[in-house]
Amino acid sequence: MAREYMIENASSERDSGNYSCRASNSQRDVTSEPTSVYINVMPLDYSNVTLVPDHPNITDIAEDELRWLVMYRAYPEPIFIWKKEGKLLVDSSRSDGDKRYKLEQKLQDGQIFLEISSPTTTDIGTYTLDAMIRKDDKIVAEHQVLLSYFTPVAPNFTVVEINPESPNGVIPFEETITMTCKSQGYPKPDLTLEFKQCFDSGNCTNFAPVSEDHTYSSSPSEETVVNATSVWSTKARIHGYYRCVGENRHGTQLSAAKEFSVAEGPHEVLSLEVMVNGDPKLGQETEVIEGDNVTIRCRGNKMRTSSNLEWTLNTSPLDLKDHPNTLLRQVDTDLSYVSEYVIKSITLQTTDLDFQCFDSQERGAVTRTRIYVNRKYFYFRLYIKNYFVMMEIPT
Numbered sequence: 091m092a093r094e095y096m097i098e099n100a101s102s103e104r105d106s107g108n109y110s111c112r113a114s115n116s117q118r119d120v121t122s123e124p125t126s127v128y129i130n131v132m133p134l135d136y137s138n139v140t141l142v143p144d145h146p147n148i149t150d151i152a153e154d155e156l157r158w159l160v161m162y163r164a165y166p167e168p169i170f171i172w173k174k175e176g177k178l179l180v181d182s183s184r185s186d187g188d189k190r191y192k193l194e195q196k197l198q199d200g201q202i203f204l205e206i207s208s209p210t211t212t213d214i215g216t217y218t219l220d221a222m223i224r225k226d227d228k229i230v231a232e233h234q235v236l237l238s239y240f241t242p243v244a245p246n247f248t249v250v251e252i253n254p255e256s257p258n259g260v261i262p263f264e265e266t267i268t269m270t271c272k273s274q275g276y277p278k279p280d281l282t283l284e285f286k287q288c289f290d291s292g293n294c295t296n297f298a299p300v301s302e303d304h305t306y307s308s309s310p311s312e313e314t315v316v317n318a319t320s321v322w323s324t325k326a327r328i329h330g331y332y333r334c335v336g337e338n339r340h341g342t343q344l345s346a347a348k349e350f351s352v353a354e355g356p357h358e359v360l361s362l363e364v365m366v367n368g369d370p371k372l373g374q375e376t377e378v379i380e381g382d383n384v385t386i387r388c389r390g391n392k393m394r395t396s397s398n399l400e401w402t403l404n405t406s407p408l409d410l411k412d413h414p415n416t417l418l419r420q421v422d423t424d425l426s427y428v429s430e431y432v433i434k435s436i437t438l439q440t441t442d443l444d445f446q447c448f449d450s451q452e453r454g455a456v457t458r459t460r461i462y463v464n465r466k467y468f469y470f471r472l473y474i475k476n477y478f479v480m481m482e483i484p485t
Contacts, residue, residue, distance in 0.1 A: 137231040139164035156206040168221040244341030245275040250334040273336025282335040290392040351393040388447035396451040
């Protein structure tokens, strides 16, 4: 059984006080503990809002859910705006937004629950909850509270990026490159860029930090409380590997090492270059004249090929015994394996020469070029009376 007591046109002076409920029958007579009731009569234009957070600063690691409780008292019902460091997360007057962030109101209890599902390192930081009451497009009452989530996190998601990127991973010699080092953690990690120089694919030094000197320069970039970024720039001059080291008092993380190869010739892993009488020729086909001195240079990147560069001529292995006045020599550089085939005073013995250079250790590198040999003509002038005649006679 229940009974309700209703007061109409309540008055602060008349109706404020202690109220008790009494129940009796033939067996018993029971009176409840008194309840104090204070009646405040508010004017029609009255507006007020107050927020009181319960445990506003969270420092424990949140795995499945991050949750704040905020008590509120307001009249009339306010709009709630939840932000993280100035970025809007939830507006209670709208239904859109990131579903990871949830604002739940319990009107009867005067409670607001702020929830973040599956929190990550990027959720570490400072938050604000604003309660606002608007009338006629004006804010007539407002209250803001600060909330925070700061928990120790060892460095994670540590990466290094190299730009510009090349489809075959080879950067032209002396081109300016940038290495971007990134890591997350709290406190924000300190970053170190490390480099391991390689003389070829199997002969490398140990990783060591790069120094900001005439070779490398660094520049600041936009950061947050948990995201650290460092940008370094230099010239492409030596082979090797770059990696990033993120470190704070809770741990250290190394990024995956990223290979870095430099091309001092054509922007290829393996390439052929043709020189005619000392002048370079472009393209995969070259026309020469009998008697020209021709050098075909096969250049293999030391990080991507082996030193065993071999030749074929017209699909057969190149044999110097079959080709007099020729020379095969190895002229390696710091960055490349270089094999040169030199022809002194080329002849018409074969007019169509198809050269192919390849890595005999089958590392996937093959390149080719074709040379066409033309007959050399001897020109002379013949004057007959007042006429000029030009004739050509093959030598």
